[in-house]
């Protein structure tokens with residue numbers, strides 16, 4: 001049982017009108033580990049992620065979770081299956097306090113709170129864990145990017161996932177904040193949560209991930225340990241090219 | 250612990266304040282004998298209740314309905330027709346009316362929630378007009394001339410009185426009950442689901458909320474409360490016709506919530522207490538000279554509120570010096586942290 005990968009993606013393709021954003025991609029996510037996905041802008045990372053999380057279905061291909069076909073599951077079924085996600089473009093519940101943002105999550109998922117008190121206790125716990133406790137009474141729209149990124153994670157955690165998807169949770173953070181975020185992700189993983197993350201910040205990918213998948217133009221071009229992947233000639237070509245573009249932008 | 254005591258005192262002060270307000274409302278009919286003024290209060294009670302029903306959708310869920318007069322009207326028709334045609338007890342007919350309206354609203358709006366965006370508002374307008382046209386053309390519903398309820402001896406069983414005082418108390422009780430109910434919803438799982446949907450449907454789905462399911466729940470609950478108001482209205486006026494469902498009436502259901510503050514369960518009551526007496530006063534004073542002046546005034550007030558206080562009166566109050574004063578001097582409210590600490594520690 002624990003030999004089956006927690007997620008198996010089998011030949012998924014996503015076409016938007018004329019554009020093929022993801023082309024025949026297959027890979028697995030190892031239970032208990034932190035797996036990363038990298039690739040230049042527009043490579044199809046978020047699209048892949050969104051298909052796995054049920055945000056939209058793949059045009060072709062299948063997705064398995066614990067060996068079960070979940071290709072047609074709806075986004076709102078996932079927290080009941082112990083899977084939770086964040087969004088690259090943050091979606092805080094703007095007019096609610098940080099606490100209420102997290103309380104809302106605590107009401108749902110496989111371990112949903114049964115009453116208001118439980119929901120609050122759960123939320124407080126998650127806020128302590130993610131370092132948002134002091135800001136719990138702030139309206140989420142009044143916080144800066146680093147805290148909103150944390151809030152994305154806190155909301156996902158409040159549904160008690162065993163598998164967590166993070167889409168560029170460190171983009172826009174300064175080095176110190178990145179270091180904090182890396183520590184937090186490691187702590188989440190150590191508490192038993194399998195993590196799949198998309199990240200541009202190499203430092204984070206290298207220090208966190210056991211395995212990395214590289215996408216380029218919608219295709220998987222490499223998979224392996226961070227070291228293996230970074231030394232792959234094709235990846236270096238693609239990636240270094242993009243790094244320069246990024247620096248110019 | 251003095252923190253504990255501070256919180257206990259605060260809750261006591263809140264309860265005492267609420268009690269005093271309630272006593273004032275209970276005492277009003279003892280001192281006010283004018284049927285005209287009592288009528289204004291009855292209007293305030295049922296219009297605020299209708300607006301609370303609207304606010305569950307508009308304020309809490311972010312789904313703007315412009316068809317609440319139709320739910321109210323349908324509720325009124327369902328219970329009136331049952332009473333007139335089958336002779337069942339009016340209180341039972343109220344329940345039947347609420348169930349009927351719940352079913353109709355659920356069935357009609359299910360398909361339009363599959364689509365996102367302003368479709369709900371558009372369908373709600375069309376819904377109201379369609380129901381009205383249907384009734385105007387239906388012999389069973391009494392066509393344009395409407396349906397009257399039998400008059401007779403004062404009776405609680407038949408919910409029928411010559412005086413306005415019993416309606417005053419029933420209306421007040423209805424408003425308070427619905428307020429308590431909405432307050433309960435706000436703090437429950439459903440309330441959090443609705444607020445999350447209002448803020449962001451994708452985020453809602455990502456934490457496990459099925460947006461369609463919860464929006465249907467909100468429409469059904471909201472329509473049932475509107476139907477209850479319809480029953481109350483019919484029993485009070487003792488006559489209903491399709492005019493009850495014209496578009497302007499649906500707009501009137503929205504105004505108290507917007508003016509009072511749609512983000513707050515209390516908003517419709519505060520807005521109702523201000524807008525309805527004002528409207529009635531203007532109608533009574535000027536309508537002979539300038540017909541429609543009350544509608545004009547409604548429009549002006551709405552524009553002013555949206556321009557200067559988009560969050561409504563309560564939205565303003567929540568960040569005002571007035572609230573600071575009330576909290577510190579009258580209610581003696583401890584800091585949020587202290588309240589939280591005591592609540593989490595003691596289990597209230």
Ligand SMILES: Nc1ncnc2c1ncn2[C@@H]1O[C@H](COP(=O)(O)OP(=O)(O)OP(=O)(O)O)[C@@H](O)[C@H]1O
Nearest residue numbers: 016019021039040041042043044045046047048088
């Ligand atoms: N909903 C959509 N409709 C049409 N095209 C889309 C849609 N979502 C993504 N695309 C396109 O698919 C391609 C892949 O986008 P995707 O967001 O998956 O890239 P990404 O790897 O996450 O990039 P980034 O690093 O910038 O986040 C892009 O060309 C994008 O414009």
Ligand SMILES: [Mg+2]
Nearest residue numbers: 045046047088
């Ligand atoms: Mg992306």
